[in-house]
Amino acid sequence: MIKKRVDVVTLGCSKNLVDSELLIKQFQAGGFTVEHDSSNPKGEIVVINTCGFIGDAKEESIETILNFADARKRGKIKKLFVMGCLSERYVDQLSDEIPEVDKYYGKFNWKDLIADLGMSYRADLINERSLTTPDHYAYLKISEGCNRTCSYCAIPLITGKHQSRTIESLVDEAHRLAAKGVKELQVIAQDLSYYGLDTYKKRMLAPLVEQLSQVDGIEWIRLHYAYPAGFPTDVLDVMAASPKVCNYLDIALQHISDPMLKAMRRNVTKAETLELVQLFRDKVPGIHLRTTMIAGHPGETEADFLELLDFVKQTRFERLGVFPYSHEEDTYSYKNYQDDIPDEIKQERADAIMSLQNGISRDINEAKVGSRIKVIIDREEDGYYVGRSEFDSPEVDPEVLVSSAEPLTPGSFYEVEVTGAEDYDLLAHVV
Incomplete structure (x- = not known):
């Protein structure tokens, strides 16, 4: 039995x-x-x-x-x-x-x-889940699948075509989550930018986020995994107008060299990427951008890599990760390109980008010392209360290590003053 x-x-x-x-x-x-x-x-x-x-x-x-x-x-x-x-x-x-x-x-x-x-x-x-995250935040998956044809990516082979959930079902789920005590929604999809095109025949991310922001009990909404080509710029207006929508965007750019963007089949150019990043910063002052890059895609020359390195240096992303290229079976790259960059070179290039990013991240953090920010407390650990600001997604982003003479409650918001900075994490005390 x-x-x-x-x-x-x-x-x-x-x-x-x-x-x-x-x-x-x-x-x-x-x-x-x-x-x-x-x-x-x-x-x-x-x-x-x-x-x-x-x-x-x-x-x-x-x-x-x-x-x-x-x-x-x-x-x-x-x-x-x-x-x-x-x-x-x-x-x-x-x-x-x-x-x-x-x-x-x-x-x-x-x-x-x-x-x-x-x-x-x-x-x-159908809209009920048993949360494995802390009670105060949850992931809200707004679609399945992906219609993109990026050269290196096996995800469309696994998940199939993009399928958007309806706004009604997502708002219903958000109400159910809020009733359980969830205060923070991590809105996720393989491609946020495409949301709505299949179901509504137009991009509907902005109307969705606007309706989610009206759900009582939800105080933060954070957007993950956008795509630069066809990005729905009207969502930036919602972000700028609503205090509930975090000034944060996770958008995978992958590269900046035009030859690499073409080889990767990203359907976007360097000029368009630079214009989009500037639009993010203009429309939402103080926005924190999270992105990922790929090092060592087939055909990446030293000049391509140095162009990418300079892009990271000049753009100063608040959050950035790097993947060494992986030659995945049945992808466009696997069928059409030779995996011609040695693994050690891929890793060296990835390490060089992250070394540069470490310094950028520390500079950005040091500029916050003395400022006051709102944080949500996740847990108590090693003598600190561990929290996050609106710029920090759980699991993947830096944290704020908060000192307090009085007990703090996980899942509650507090105003803190930043007192110190490390490469990634901040130190703070409750105001």
Whole structure:
């Protein structure tokens, strides 16, 4: 007899996390006790929600599956199921190579797992999730899939075409989250810029964000994963006008050299990128931009890389990450380009960008010393209360380490004065 206890392990991005939260809610409705990302899984059933984005993520997913497959062979667990992006893409290979897994599911058919464990899928819980984040913030996934054709990206192969959720369903979910005590929404999608084009035949990010900002109880809304080509600039007006919409935008630019942008099939030029970045800063003074770059895409010359390095130096992004190029099967790059940049050169270039960014980040932080900012407290740790400003997304961005003589409440907002700066984090005390 299998005990009604499940451990769910989530790998990869916040979009995967939302899927896990939907699954957990279904399990709980079926009478199961569920632990998420436990350091010591104790259930007899384990479900791994995998990532298949790039090489490192795939390796982590496979290593996790193998570890639990070994635990199953040793009788530590009774059932092992795998879902998500990796198994969506490689289900046949995984089934052959790791047969200890009871069953593989893709990214979208995880509902079958509910039935396979003898439960009925609860359609009435369609907008209901069991949050794995702290009670005061949640991710709101506004669409699935991607219609872009970037040379290096396997995500459209995994997720399929872009599918926008309706504004009504998203506002309904936001109300439900607010009723649970959520104060901060991280609005996420593979491509925010495309939102609405399929369902409404026009870009609808701005109307969506405006309606979300009217939900009582929601105090911060932060936007993640925009695309520069076709960016809906009217959302900047909403951001500038609404105190609830954080002056923050996560937009992946990937490169600045025109030859590289063309090779990457980004459908945007250097001049258009520079104009867009300037528009962000003009429309929303003080906006903090988060972006990612790719180092070592096939054909990237030393001149291309130096142009990228200069762009980072001149633009001074508040938040920036770098990926060494990963040659992913079945992508346009894989089929049409030779992976001609040695791995060590890719890493050297990525390291050079991050070294430059470290100094930029510290300069930006030091300029905040003496200023007063609003933070939300996430937790208490190592003698500090750890909070974030409107410019800091959880998990990926810097934090504000707050000193206070009086106890602070996680999930509450406080005004703090910045007293010190590190490369990434700020030091502050409550005003």
